[in-house]
Amino acid sequence: MKEARVLIDCSDEKGLVYKISKVFYEMGLNIDKNQEFVDEQTNKFFMRTKVSGIFEVDTLQNAIKAVVPLEAHVRVIVPAKKRIVLLATKESHALGDILIRWEAGELNAQIEAVIANHKDLKALTRRFDIPFIHVSTEGIDRHEHEKRMIEVLGELSFDYIVLAKYMRILSDNFVKRFEWKIINIHHSFLPAFIGANPYKQAYERGVKIIGATAHFVTSDLDEGPIISQDVIAVNHNYSWQDMQSAGRDVEKIVLSRALHLVLNDRVFIHQNRTIVF
Amino acid sequence: MKEARVLIDCSDEKGLVYKISKVFYEMGLNIDKNQEFVDEQTNKFFMRTKVSGIFEVDTLQNAIKAVVPLEAHVRVIVPAKKRIVLLATKESHALGDILIRWEAGELNAQIEAVIANHKDLKALTRRFDIPFIHVSTEGIDRHEHEKRMIEVLGELSFDYIVLAKYMRILSDNFVKRFEWKIINIHHSFLPAFIGANPYKQAYERGVKIIGATAHFVTSDLDEGPIISQDVIAVNHNYSWQDMQSAGRDVEKIVLSRALHLVLNDRVFIHQNRTIVF
């Protein structure tokens, strides 16, 4: 007996659920959980099914491919810990939240390394016996720094890069090299307050609620598909530093929640949106 | 071309999704939306599918019944306005919210009548040209009052009774007569503060958040299956009257949200819980 998550996305057409569930039925598999979504505007079909039984991954994958449209994207994933690399700068709350979950065995991922452009988080990372790699920006330009980052990443093996408050803007080149593999936490309720110091922007705009947004990173700064968002109420008593401090709690929870979804293969990307099962 | 909502609940067994989707496929129906849930503890299967195409309701229902377990509960519902009766007492916020939605054509129900044990809401109800029936409690006991309520209801035709802040406790007899047809809004975050004056109880307990709960009514007071809940933050500045006032906004929104779900056939009842698709 084993388990798999079957993820399918393709153009919608009549009979898809029937044809796919027929494959499961004829292979003697149990459907433990099944979710579908059809985007009516784009006529796209999304399905995520948890099956269990006795099967070969390749056989199942091929059997499904035989009944769905040619262009379909079919993934049969046997649950296993993903590997992630964390990028950070100076703030410890997002990194710390991930480390504590990791230690408790609740993260569902192996942390390969923490890479940072400052040394501030070295001590914290080492407390958890995780490799800390400092890639300094001193005396080098953006291009050179990114080149070194790519070298360091090239020596690691990972499924996702998690920007746990990594305060550097990534180039197009970097983003495209790791397409759909980079997850960021932005310290605002996107699309409000794109860019630098969103808490100061929020303070000056006099908002009554602040938030945070976890999203996949694309070439357009702060514009990638949103995975998770949450908010917290503030008022006139909050300086922008108070907002920043209150916001940190939202940031870390939203990032960890997004990671949980991605690491459990619950997120489809469709255009600039996510379907989250 | 017509649309139907197919709701099925039965014991779970292998192949259910396959067998049911096969029926849809062979009848040439489109699946516009499909949701399933299996309660692992009780091995119960729930499915709600929106289909469209050319079909007879009876034919479809029988075709499904032929492939699911004998004890299965199968409903094929062609979308249509349900009929509701509103019960109220003196407060107008929940009733008013429903009336405004009704007038805008957003309620998806026909309001047959408003029945109240006081006359306070007569003027408001009449503003909307809806029958207002006053069933006074003066000079009669609980039993006699309920008997008269049942008489009045007996002359009406309805799918659901909505308790829009009806401040009388219903007897077992009454509840059983209209099993799973009565929806109530309770002015607390159940199961906290069951019984009388929950806002005063909340104030005395010093809570920092208050809430409201929409639920199906069963013989056990404030114990029926919950459909919807929401909350709002309060603080030491709130007297219990302030809590009551703030709570009214939550009450009316939670009740209307629950009605929306029930009137669109999106709620299954299972034991003391609801499955909401």
Add this chain to the structure above:
Amino acid sequence: MKEARVLIDCSDEKGLVYKISKVFYEMGLNIDKNQEFVDEQTNKFFMRTKVSGIFEVDTLQNAIKAVVPLEAHVRVIVPAKKRIVLLATKESHALGDILIRWEAGELNAQIEAVIANHKDLKALTRRFDIPFIHVSTEGIDRHEHEKRMIEVLGELSFDYIVLAKYMRILSDNFVKRFEWKIINIHHSFLPAFIGANPYKQAYERGVKIIGATAHFVTSDLDEGPIISQDVIAVNHNYSWQDMQSAGRDVEKIVLSRALHLVLNDRVFIHQNRTIVF
């Protein structure tokens, strides 16, 4: 015995609380509630005090003016219903919510009239015996329409204009004529999605939370001081129409909450922010 709300704002200086509370003490007044705030960035002092006792409004106001800086803004307000004019277009949820509160005596305002650029809301308004004034835009340009609106408003007496989903952009001239007297509900979580059809924008951006914002109207579209905001979670199942429908509940509650604050003299405006006591 009478009550008053004393609102003071001025440059901060040492001894303000002492000097002002001395005035209350020497006049034999009770302080029933007292709130202060100092904006440290701008060195501005804000104070709102509920006092009760035997006093003349002018005497109290003059006594306070004698102890605070010359430029201080001092208001002694005896609680009374404000008068408001509602501007609307076609949607009834925000207007309806205000009407229901008004009927229950919970609005703390007298509604002088509803003015609309369409006739859709005439029937609803008339149900509540409130004057409905239709100022059509047919065959006339923006300038001419606004001129007629100003004429109509000129014949009314009011403290605030409430834009209850009034879907026309107001000119600088109009806004300045009624400075700090116009309250709007914007159907997004400002500053996200300024401008037209924010729900469509939100859908396309793939956000997981939508919101609404009540604010004072200034010449800069959707940029005035925010009074109140709230949000609601959405997901990939929501079309933009579903978002709009869910958003309406947030809009009406946020607007009514903002009105409650303004009508009870609990809001100071400072630069582009509000201090809400």
Add this chain to the structure above:
Amino acid sequence: MKEARVLIDCSDEKGLVYKISKVFYEMGLNIDKNQEFVDEQTNKFFMRTKVSGIFEVDTLQNAIKAVVPLEAHVRVIVPAKKRIVLLATKESHALGDILIRWEAGELNAQIEAVIANHKDLKALTRRFDIPFIHVSTEGIDRHEHEKRMIEVLGELSFDYIVLAKYMRILSDNFVKRFEWKIINIHHSFLPAFIGANPYKQAYERGVKIIGATAHFVTSDLDEGPIISQDVIAVNHNYSWQDMQSAGRDVEKIVLSRALHLVLNDRVFIHQNRTIVF
């Protein structure tokens, strides 16, 4: 120049604000922040003022005592790190959240020790170079275990005991010994689901929202004054274990938020409620 937090609570009487602010004024102190609250039901006055200037703590305290009622509780507190002891059992999320804040210098407290009835959290605690004391329950009864806990605590010096998911019930004797010094995080939205395994209770009740409550511990289990609460939405897809997992995020944030308030002297206890400035 130094800062102090002045906390006063006493019976309300006319002129209190005047008399107290006169003391500040005559000592030449700045009022940086000032908050008051009068509980009308009990006629109790609460005031928290942040002052700065040149002063002696004793002189200021005595000057205030001279103008307020004899029974008044007057505290002049110069901001300094409090000392806390953490009690835990097996779960690491609440403890971990506090440790990460402590490491970042954001906790405003010194952690004297972690005491646990199991050894599971020893490794995590040691990662942060904080003393871990294991007080086993093996082979001894409740009374004996608590005696040993009290011995261990007797050798430490602390302002507060923080129950970071300490899963043992404390005796009256224990609680009274450390009156108003014990802060607990309860894994439910109190007063719902008092007692054991609240998530299982919540699951069985079919609630749509779960929560957590930080409160001072009194002799009545789960009945002490509430400091902070928060909630998160759940649905029928959540098993009770899923609720527990989602609830952990709420628990740790609510506990840390409560700690932040208490450690900054922002909480008054009044009857079974808290006034939080």
